[in-house]
Amino acid sequence: MGFYDLSKEERAVLVAKIDSEILEDFSNSSLKQTLDYFSDEDTYIRKSAxxxxxxxxxxxxxxxNAIISLxxxxxxxEKEKVRQTVVNAAGEVGKQAFETVTHFFDKGLFDEHHSVRNAVIGSIKKxxxxxxxxxxxxxKKYLHHENKEIRREICHGIELRGRTHPQDILPLLKELQNDQTSRVSNTLIHVLGQIAYKKGCLETVIAELNTWENKQLVEKxxxxxxDxxxxxxxFAILSQKEAIAYITENYKTNVIE
Structure with a gap:
């Protein structure tokens, strides 16, 4: 029976059980119960873990230090689900103490399994x-990595911060404007779209794009x-018509027909 096959009350009991057993494991430097949860087939069991x-x-x-050691x-x-869950757990710790978990992401970026690499992206976002x-x-260290997938993953990973604070990630995105790999440039274009529709964000993004040299990419x-x-x-703060009017007035080269 899967996590969401249970009633709301049963799920709460299960989460409390997972919390208790993992705390017990970690307190005793044991991995037995934790390993079972980290390798569970159910995504939501692993998430609870x-x-x-x-x-x-x-x-x-x-x-x-004890948490990181375990x-x-x-x-x-050898199980990708366990490594994936470790990366996600490290992401929870990294919300407060990133310096203690950096090595999980340095290694996870190059994991042989896509689910682990995707967990790195998800963790970077949160x-x-x-x-x-x-x-x-x-x-920023990985923006010009020789592996195009690393560059793409980093670009995608920083998107969430940009949705509320585009000014924080725009300098990093700017470094990718001349990337010759379509998967990277397409992701860059996607991210620029995603960070431009909330309150105050369009103004910040357009002001930044005015400074970019790759006008072909900027037009895209x-x-x-x-779009x-x-x-x-x-969800957008402006209508499409209002966005077009703002861009037409404030982008140095009018690219909207």
Whole structure:
């Protein structure tokens, strides 16, 4: 029976059980129960398990060094689900103490399994939203990595912070404007669209795009921004018509027909 096959009350009981058993394991430097949860086939069981680790750290129920030591042991598992859950658990810790978990992301970026690499992206998103300064400084190191997928993943990973604070990630995105790989440039265009539709964000993004030299990419980004204001019209602060009017007036080269 899966997590969401249970009633709301039964799920609450199960989460409390997972929290208790993982805390017991970590307190006793044991991995038996934790390993079962980290390798569970049910995504939501694994999520409850990595959130349990986050609670242990946030509530200071165990020294961070002890938490990291056990995550290190789990990270050597041959099971990709375990490594994936470790990365997600490290992401919970990294919301407050990124410097203690950096090595999980340095290694996870190059994991042989896509689910682990995707967990790195997801963790970068949630950590950069809560703890942006060290996370974005770490991300910057990989912007020009020789592996195009690393560059793409980093670009995608910093998106969430940009949705509320585009000024924090625009300098990093600017470094990718001349990337010759379509998967990277397409992701860059996508991210520029995603960080431009909330309150005050369009103004920040357009002001920044005025300074970019790659006008061909900027034009594609502006097309995406205009389209996003239609696709996300229920959430966008401006209508598509208002966005077009603002861009027409404030972008140095009028690219909207």
């Amino acid at each position: 990595y959130l349990a680790v986050g609670k242990i750290h946030k509530n200071k129920k165990l020294a961070v 995550l290190d042991k789990l990270f050597t598992s 950590m950069s939203e809560k703890n942006p300064i060290p996370v974005l400084a770490w991300a 980004a502006i097309d995406e921004i205009v 996003v204001h239609h696709r996300y019209r229920s």
